[in-house]
Amino acid sequence: MIPAGTQLRFDPALPWWVVGLLAGLALLVAGFALWRGLRGWAWRGLAGLAAALALAGPALEIGSRAGLSDIVILLDDRSASQSLPERGAQTDAAIDALARQIAALPGTDLRRVTVGDAEDGTLLATALSRAVAAEPAARLAGVIAVSDGNLHDPAMLPAGLPAPVHLLLTGRPQDWDRRLVIEEAPAFGLIDQEVTIRLRIEDQGAVPDALRGGSANLRISIDGEAEQTYAVPVGVSLELPVTPSHAGQNVVQIGFDAPGGDELTDRNNSAAISINGVRDRLRVLLVSGEPHAGERTWRNLLKSDAAVDLIHFTILRPPDKSDGVPVDELSLIAFPTRELFLQRIDDFDLIIFDRYRVRGILPPDYFANIARYVEEGGAILVAAGPEMASVEGLNLSPLGRILPARPTGRVIDAPFTPQLTEDGRRHPVTAGLPGAPGAAADAGAAADADAGADAGTDGAGWGRWLRMAEAEPAPGAQVAMTGAEGKPLLMLSRVGEGRVAMLTSDQVWLWGRGFEGGGPQLELLRRIAHWSMKEPELEEEALLADVSGGLEVRFTRRSMQDSAGPLIVTRPDGQTDEVALAEVGPGRFTAVWTAPEPGLYRLQDGDLRRVLALGPAAPREFEQTVARGDALAPLAEATGGAVVRLSEGMPELRRVAEGRRAHGRGVGRDWIAITPREAATVTGLERRPLLPGWAWLALIAGLILTGWLAEGRRGAPLRAGGGAAPTPS
Template sequence: MFPMLWQTKSGLFRSTLLWEYTLPLVVIGLLAAGFIFLIILQWRDLSRRVGTGTRWGLCVLRGLAYVLILLILLNPTLMIQKVLRLLPSLAVVLDTSNSMALPDAQNREQGQDPSTSRLDHALKYLRTGPDSPLETFAKNYQVKLYQFDETARPLSAPDLETLEANGHTTDITGSLITLLEENRATPPAGVLLLSDGGHHGSETGLDYLRQANLPVVTAGIGQPETYQDIHVASVQAPSLTFLHYPVTVQATLHIWGYPNTRIPVVLKRAGRAVSTQTVQVTPAASEYQVTFEVLPEDIGEFTYTVSVAPRLGEALTDNNTKTFPISVARDKIRVLLVCGSPTWNYRFLRQAFKHDPSVDLISFVILRTPSDVVNVPESQLSLIPFPTRRLFTQELHNFDLIVFENFSFQSYFPWYYLENVRNYVRDGGAFAMIGGRLAFAQGGYAGTPIEEILPVTMRPDRNDYRALPQRMVLTPEGMRHPITRLASDPQENERVWQSLTDLDAINLVARAKPEATVLGVSSGRFAGSPTAPLLAVQRFGKGRTLALMTDYTWKWNFQMAGQLDSNQYYLQFIRQLGRWLIRDPGLKQVRIMADATEFPLGSEVTGTVKILQDDYQPAAQATPTAQLQTPSGIGQPLSLVPTQNPGEFEYRFGADDAGLYSLDVKADIGHTTHEANRLLLRVSNLGGEQQNAAPNHALLKDIADQTGGTFFALDDPARPPLSSLVDFFGGQPDYKVLEEYRQRIRESFPVLMLILACLAVEWWWRRRVGLF
């Protein structure tokens, strides 16, 4: 009861009156009733014997004695404590992300220093004058300072002198949750949050803050009405498209502060303008969509940029561009298939190519030879003539793969057409010869430019077609090669090949060339050799060639369809044959991989390079070279460090500039230089502070409303006074007891003497008036 506080030189003290009953309160109450009864009896007895004054005096003395006895029984105790006053805590949270380093547009309008940043305005508000917020709050609260960007961190008062706004991103809700978790034991009375409202984190934290019952007062910095900026926020475009197919590129722009203005938006490829669109800015909208149509006319990897020229007064200019890659490929793999006669092998080979939707097949099969006697005019024949001149002089470069299947050229075109095929392969084309009675030496190809490009040397005699059943057995190279890898597991792959039926005939060649890779051989002996090559590949110039010395692979299609109810392995074999020959990117022997699809600015870009031999084993002796091109177009060599794995190298470099880095890697494998597909590495300012720095006071208002707080703009002349903020946060101080002692009335000698004195005076008075 009746707590009191007083301050002395020795400290702060608090006194409290306590009741430490000697007897139970009920007993004390009965005694009090008995004492009252005795006083009444005494009053009645004295009324007949003495006067009124004496009667009152004797009863008062007796009553005072009774009261003192009851007071002893109630035992009032004065507890005096030396205490330490503990003020409630208040969190002051200051935004130090990059956007807070921007100057306000109002500086120039109000005659202030144009370089004064948003952070400077916040610090000036907190520290200006003897009655500054920090000084005022310190009288009523234990002020805890925090700074935040992607998370909240404690801040000391001296650190305010050197505080910088250099955070790469802002997470307001996440930072408030971190603050709450760190003060779970003693939650603050409230939070004063000073920020421009820029937020690039999750929005889910608002529910947590609402349930925490912690009022957040938000002070908005900056002026959304005067902010000026143009931000290319995003670009939607396909990463892969096809030659001569229109591509739609859609860009999203955020524009602040340029109402009633026409702003041109330019799409560039490799620095050259491709298309331009114009945006009409209106006061009612801040987000705009711009659509471009692009018609790719070249194959390869291209870098496109959507950009807007910087305008006067823009807060940021680095966010006026957005760079993105587009890979342009052929829409179809164009295959020319020439067959010498209609056979089962031709039928199923053609079906296999047609089964692949990415293949555009043009096939010619010889149904009649020039020596066949025809008794009708040429114009009345339904069969079209073989357009050899156009195909092998004009259209050859338009094909990705040329296949001669059981075909002899001798009756259809001259020798120099074969030279055109050789030049086509040397410049990067692909060629395959599939056996039969009209193929290889028996087809007249010995000593021709075709033999020069094939991976096998033909026999001098033309009788190389042998009708002897043979099963194709994979070599160790064939077990690993992508053409003959029909199952990912090596043992399962070997089982699949062993289950395939025999081939009824083969073309017997002299030998495989030294630079060739033999993938499959016969299961029997021929001409004293233990085996004969049946499937071989090699590189010629920039291109690739294949020789399949049989025309009975169609039996694999029959067998698989009969035994497995599916001819998937045959289709897979033909598909992989074509993909390897045309240098499908997935089958490259030099491969570049990145550890992430996108890297944040200022981080380290890392990845690996894998190099494979012709048999697709790791190339342990390869020495690759790498060239890196920065977003600014500067080329520089990049070091590749070998890892513990054979044929594997590691690269790393600092992501110092935002944009697209291009990485090219070459390696010499078997006296041939191989290149990896160019890898484009995107480096972005993932934090967003350099992309979108617009003041977002709407978010600050929402946070205040959701948490039971209030919002005010820092530059608002009618902002609430500090006294109202103190009243709003409220909070009562707590006290820590340092020392304590108690003064009990029953232990007080003067009280006992006072009781005796009352009784003694009453006795003396009674004697004097003759009551004894």
Template sequence: MIDSFTHSIAFAPLLPRWVLIALAVVLVAALAIGLLARMRGTLLRALAGSVILLWLSGPQSLTETHRDLPETALVVVDQTPSMQLRDRASIARAAALALGESAPEGLTLRTVTVRGERTGGTRLFDALSQAAADIPPDQLAGAVFITDGQTRDAPADVPERLALHDEAGKSVTLPLHVLLTGRGEEKDRRLRVLQAPPYTIVGKSAVIRVQVDDLGPGTQAGATATVSLTTDGNPTLEVPVRTGEPQDISLPITHPGETLGGLSVSPLADEVSAENNRDVLSITGVRDRLRVLLVSGAPNQGERVWRRLLKADPSVDLVHFTILRPPEKDDGTPLSDLALIAFPVDELFRNKIDQFDLIILDGFENRHILPPSYLHNIAQFVRKGGGLFLIAGPEFSGPYSLQDTSVGDILPAHVPSSPPDLAPTEAGPGIIVRRFRPQLTEDGRRHPVTAELPGAPALHPAPDSLSAAHDVPGEWGPWYRALRSDDAHGQVLMHGPDDSPLLVLDHVDNGRVALLLSDQIWLWSRGEFGGGPQAELLRRISHWLMKEPDLEEERLEAHIADGMLTVTRHTVSGAPPTSVTVTAPDGTKSPLSLHPSGSGLLSGRMAATHPGIWSVDDGDHRAFAAPVRPDPEEFSDLRLTADIVGPVAKKTGGQVIWLGNDIAHPAVPAITLGATSGNALNFPQRHAHVLTGTSTTPLLPAWLVLLLAAGLLAAGWYREGRG
């Protein structure tokens, strides 16, 4: 660095300041008295006193030595995802290297790389502000952006970090130079989803609002384009649109759960990339107001649980009736006192039964309440796709059991009949009365209805002691009554005493049936010896009966994260396929092997970086997945353009330079410091420095003061003597 010198006058008083002031006052007073008295030689004597007073104030010549400090210019290199198009990133790196090699003496280039680690698009000015925070303002020379011109935080005026003030308080604007990684302005067509509902009722269409924009030189609104829509492997729907105008497209939702819709628009001639010409939507299909019919037999402890569970779900319309007494019983009570409304048997079980999604029969004993034709309607309701949940107690083995009707034909278990005079608290051929803890079967540990239920007991627990009066940690609370079946089919998920079936699920044609062979699940809600997950179990059973996709026992799932496709096959059968076929968005098919990854689970992974909808097929089931862009804003405009950062650069006095497409030798201009030269990257010289030394020299030596004072006094006396 070069040393520089500055000279100035300083004072080092020999006496305290107040003494010097007092002497000055006395000198002025003596001068005034002498002038008023017209005394000769007064001015000469006052001049001698002034010389002495000046000497006492210690005048010195001060010489300071300064060392100039280097200036720093920031080079912000854009390496965000949009820079990966073509050779932009490579050109940017080569230009940054060339700038570093051509920096003049006295100027340091600090390189900052922006990689787009957060969402919200590229933010070059945020990076500039953060990088300049630890540079002294008087050492900052300016900044250079090496970019494609796309940034989401361009200010309307000069950036705050480049608008400074010097030591004199004068405004200083530092230059921002922009180097663009290409030859000139580019064109791009983009597809934007303006509005899409996250949920839509199954059987209806989701209305999606899209807009196609053409950007860049030579483009204008109103051009024609074609938007294509594909969903879950269905035929492609093509819709003509005009650019620059919103367009509504209907997407049919045909099944519950997630529906992936792939949108794409026809390309624009000579556009820079088709990366933002497509998008993927995820819309969840939901059922419209699930209708549940709950019919309870004699009032029991489980009724309140059912009402609380079903009423808590806002998507469920519950119709609940409790049979207080059989119709043949007559105790003289007026009909108006038996119920607020009559039991609408004909309305529910003949005219409107198909309007329900689920029928729950809780402890229902058919004492001629429902005629055979209505019971036949219940069975047909299941076969056509409905769900039936039957909670069975002692009445199920009695003379009026539903298993001896048309409903029994669709039930997955049969219970031997008990004597008519058998009390509910007594054991019989079909009734077990003793303390037991419900256990999960092997199928139950794999089935999504019962898998991972909170507090599930061990697979082979220790025998439950009848005398135990305390809870067993990690195990469910006991029940005290169950039914013993002599025939069962379907899937047994829980068993009771003597390994007898307790919870049985079955598919019947297009519908489903669940049978719980005990009426004491309500004990779990009471916390009996620790209780159990009653509400969760009943919720899962009900939603399985209503065909909730996440509770299907045989299903295929796929999702994409971090460029990897993960496929999971859920099974209860134990013999699922060990490989699937993966179809990429471009139609390429690849096999993927699945390996056991848990109870009833097989999974496999493969790379999936291509945007669009990926399809997975195991022969019986299909699943779809699509990668999610981590930062959609980054790809909303892929043009190489000076329209965004160019105006800011010009306000600062900076240059906008096109680097060209030569990766090895980009057209990087020269850098000048303190001079202005054509297309060069000019930076001002800030003259920042640091003090390295000082030296002083007295301006009035003592001998000179003595001679001057003595001479002036002698001249004063001489002048006075001549008068």
């Protein structure tokens, strides 16, 4: 136990103003006696003051205290940048040596704080502030950080601390690095329109003379396609034009060849940028061969989508119509065939032929140009009616060579319920349609439907259609839906770079009118149109990655096959993982996987490949890799601490008095110091009256008696008769 000191306390028996009044009265009486020249005035005054003091209740407060240990905070930086050459070994050795030295100091406790990777980088300043706030300031003897100094939250550093702050800097003086810096990158871009990425290649640290400046080979790849290489100068900002080629995520991978020369790391030599491709407007040309009940279905569907620019023509007066009305008296608009199908055809994303008949309006060269348009990436959708089985069907034009079906010339006029095929249950255009039947209809069920039997049960709520044209699918075409007698109803095919879809019935409008319960008319037509325009969510062979948050990824593999996977995932460091995919529905396989770190991942399942960027364009931990102490140096200087390089040796730990310099150069090596705070806590408290009550009473009485005796000495000897003799003049 250590004495905590003795203090004088007061516990007045009466209010302080009464005690003060009594003291003032005593001083007034003493002053009056002094003015009259009476002996004993001082004793009377002291007696009054003693009475006032006794009423004030003076007491001695005696306490005892226990000494508290000093606290040293040790920050152990274990972020990703600390894994660079030699830094891990330097950190381990420094932490072990400091732990031993602090343990050997009497009355000193160690608080070790480990700083790892965070989403925003190395938050060492935040960890420092929290650790300091958690300890009593009176016990803090020092803060020692073992780090490369690359922290990403310098604004969180405290302005000052009551103890010295030291930074033991890892790394080597000869360290250097070359990195890719993405200065500006867009998050969105219009499909087929250029966007600009601003970047530069930058050198840091002690760059070898042979590699200083010069140029580097910059490699660029979009969605894992073939790389393009350019020689670019180092240290100069460049603008890189990139064109998103499809909707959804376009991953641009940018990197340069490692320069050699013992570069610190190549982890910051590349970056992955995700640009979400969006369409400005979808341009659709709808050509109706004649007015009919389902004509408005397509128009209403396409006009309801604000992202669609629709041009709709309905042929009301074909060339073979002879009604005797002069052309100059007609109010119809002439069909601009040359402008639409020769000059402007490549401006359209989709062309729909709705019950179109070949009547000489479009010459054969125009149909051949439409076929060329599809083969080069365009899309057509044919919604056919009875005309498909006639000599006016599109299959007999030059366009017929790319159509997914060949009509037999037969029109089936009988009610039927559309059914999904096995391919239809897997294809994203028809998979999961509301009310889809549980099993494909066989020929017997179709025959019953033709005979007039109610097929509503097999259709799970879908209404029947009343007519379709018989057709045989072309090689390579996918039959997604069947109709009467199990004949193909909806066929999808790819031709060159483009796509073709065909409905062999014009009765889909019955679903929209609610006939026999109706069906998913708008959803089916929307999917057909958007598949034709290559929307990523409707690709039948696709590998999707949904990053819900952090590094957890949900993989979805869509396939027309019965199985998929395992998925091969290539990490940023080149290691590979195999991820098993589980079937969750027809043609859909999924898996949930957590990535070990941010970066660029390559996905592969068979011939299907994809690039996935997780985290920032380049890991923040490797934006600055050369060890530097400039972020912590001001705080260290303000608190009397120091920045010491571990490459020059482990410093010695000392104790110095508060206010003295806490670092210096000893014999052969540097030293750093902590400052003992000598903090203590009070463990006991005792209060004793300055004097007991009887002592105060005796003191006051003694002072009064002494004053009375002093005043009595002035009297002369008494005269005879009891009178006092007069004093001679």
